[in-house]
Amino acid sequence: MPDWSYHVLFKPWLSKLSPVTSREFIHKNMNRIASLPGGSHVIHFLGREEIAERLSTSVGGEQITGPVGLAGKIDPRLTGTKAFSNLGFSMIEIGPVTLGPQKGEHPVRKEGRLQLPDQGESIGLEETVRRLEKVDAAIPFLFHLRGAPNEMMKMASALQSFNGIFSVAYHEWDENLIDFLSGFKPVFLRIPSLDVSEVDRFQGAAGIILEESEGEGSAEAHKGALEKLQEYDVITVGGVKEPSDALTLLSAGARMVLLSAGYVDAGPGLPKRIHEALLDEKPESQHQETGWMWYFLFGLAIFLGGILALVFSLTSVILPYDEAFLGISRQELLLFNERILWFMAHDRMTLAGTMISGGLIYMWLARYAVSKGEKWAKQAIDFAAIAGFLGILFFIGYGYFDWLHLLFWLILLPLYVTGWIKSRGLSGRPSSKNRHSDRVWILGVYGQFCFVVLGFAFVLGGIVISYIGVTGVFIPTDIQxxxxxxxxxxxxxxxLIPVIAHDRAGFGSALFSVGSLVLMSALWGYHQGKRWFWWMFLIGGIPAFAAGIFVHVMIGYTTFIHLLPAYIALFFYGAGLILSYRYLMNK
Incomplete structure (x- = not known):
């Protein structure tokens, strides 16, 4: 669940429920989605929780993909473990694991913030093993063992098949126990930040876990302890409410930060924000051939094609090959019913505006994202381009050969294919200037929500219009x-109707293609400080909205219900630009 849905759609009403009820509702439903065929791909599409290879690290001899993990207090019943493995975490804490189920204190909300108990509940060893066996994730687990030495030995034997490390609290530390546990996995010592001066008393620890407890879970408290533990692999629990907290702890020497209550307040996108902030702190120079210029030329060709289509829609509307196919002249059509010609102009001008906007977005993505090796931009361009190429089939159907669109297809194809070939292997991840969960950020989240809704609306609109084009062709307001x-x-x-149908279905496919480009850009490329992104949406959106609304006024087709979808889309477009301005401009 990305931040744009969590903060806008879910958190306002979930915060009115008890912490346990809201937690289990979210975790169970996320787990259901992750368990569906293709569910992990849906989660990836909406949130794109990827970790750059250069963020990988080593903890207790275990190589892990990144420095952000999840504390066990977030999911003590393991109802969301499968989903969390898809949300950008490199390690998930399990526990406390006890031999049998144990009741514990429940989380509470104080002054609008979640507080997690020091002594949480445990589902017991048997249930823990049963639930973990259903998780096919490759990420390691951090097992928090709790109980008598003989109980922990039994737990270690039962958990040995799972990848990860063990951890034992300092007041339960026993050298014979640690020797036994170390035969299965590395063992970390769990200790509060204020007690790190006593670390040397505990022999055999592969690393240290700085425990979170009331009054000690802040980033500053952990930072002070980290200064005394430079020779250890250290994992901190809690104290991270925003990316800057994680950067503080990692720069102070922590190998990994486990997100706790701050994760619930900040939202599911916090791991991603931390990863992007880390990449921004250490930018990587791009030496790889990206092929961005070919994608740029591809977008430029679409832009110029849209300009040409706009000129035709404002002048003759129908072209000589249209007249040849129809067997009538433009003048004869006007004499029969002039509104048919204006109606065709309405379809063709909206297509032209969509093409101009799409071409601009292609060029912007190529110049500012693909050129930096960012994989998400290439994938967005590839999907939208392929959808557009397949949509051109609408143009050459319906019983006549539309040579102009075929020529356009043949011009675009080599530009796209060359760009695709030269950009293969791109693996760059985006960075972000975001460091704080402040008002600018939360307004930016709402702005992203508006852009995502806009993209979904365009995609859905494209599907509906294409369907109308290949079935009934007209809707009631058209006939009116x-x-x-x-x-x-x-x-x-x-x-005549097949020609109109060809225009409608073709416009629908173009809207679907550009809509998918807008949607994927809003989902994957929206990061604080990307000024070009805001300008891309502003300038890229103007042609489509201007052409789509102006042509209706020009031909007198101003039925409110017909234009209502355009008005709604315009609202989300404008709201997105306003809400995202300070975030994207980094002001």
Whole structure:
């Protein structure tokens, strides 16, 4: 669940429920999604929780993909473990693990913030093993063992098949126990930040876990302890409410930070924000051939094609090959019903505006994201381009050969294929200037929500319009505008409706293609400090909205219900620009 959905759609009403009820509701439903066929791909599509290879680290001799993990207090019943393995965590703490189930204190909210108990509940060893066996994730677990020495030995034997490390609290530390546990996995010592001066008394520890407890869980408290533990692999629990806290702890020497209550307040996107902040702290120079120029030329060709289509829609509307296929002239069509020609202009001008906007977005993504080796931008361009190419089939269907669109297809294809070949292997991850969970950030989250809704609306609109184009062709308001039933149009010229259908389905496919580009950009490329992103949406959106609304006014097709989807889309477009301005401009 990304931040744009968590903070806008879920957190406002989940915060009114008890912490346990809201926790289990979220975790169980996320787990259901992750367990569905393709569920992990859906989670990845919406949140894109990827970790750059250069963020990998080693903890207790275990190589892990990144420095951010999840504290066991977040999911004591393990109802969301499968989902969490897809949310950007490199290690998940399990526990406390006890031999049998144990009740514990429940989390509470104080002054709007979640407080997790020091002594949480445990589902017991048997249930822990049963639930972990259902998780096919490759990430390691951090097992927090609790109990008598003989009980922990039994737990270690039962958990030895799972990848990860053990941890034991300082007041339960026993050298014979540690020798036994170390035969299975590395063992970390759990100790509060204020007691690190006594670490040397505990022999055999592969590393240290700085425990979170009331009054000690802040980043500053952990930072003070880290200064005394430079020779150890240290994992901190809690104290991270925003990316800057994690950066403080990692720069002070922590190998990994486990997110606790701050994760619930900040939202599921916190691991991703930390990773992006780390990449921003240590930018990597790009020496790889990215092929961005070919993608840029691909977008430029679409932009110019849109300009040409706009000129035609404002002048003759239909072209000579249209007249040849119809067997009638433009003048004859005007004499029969001039509104049919204006209706065709309406479809063709909206297509032109969509093409111009799409071309601009392609060029922006190529210049500012693909050129930096960012994989998400290449994937967005590839999906949208392939969808667009397949959509061109609508243009050459319906019983006549549309040579101009075929020529356009042949011009675009080599540009795209060359860009695709030269950009293969891109693996760069985006960085972000975001460090704080402040007002600018939360407004930015709402801005991203608006852009995501806009993208989804365009994709859905493209599907609906394409479907109408290949089925009924007209909707009731169209017939009302034309003042003529389809049967009469068909009796006048049996080829006229197929031409209109070809325009409608073609526009729908173009809207789907550009909509997918908008959607994936909003989902994957929205990061604080990316000024170009804000300008891309501002300038890229103007042609589509201007053409789509202006043409309706120009031809007198201003039925409110017909234009309502455009008005709604315009609202989300404007709201997204306003809400995201300070975030994207980093002001």
């Amino acid at each position: 505008y034309l003042c003529m039933p389809p049967e009469l149009i068909q009796s006048f010229n049996e080829r």
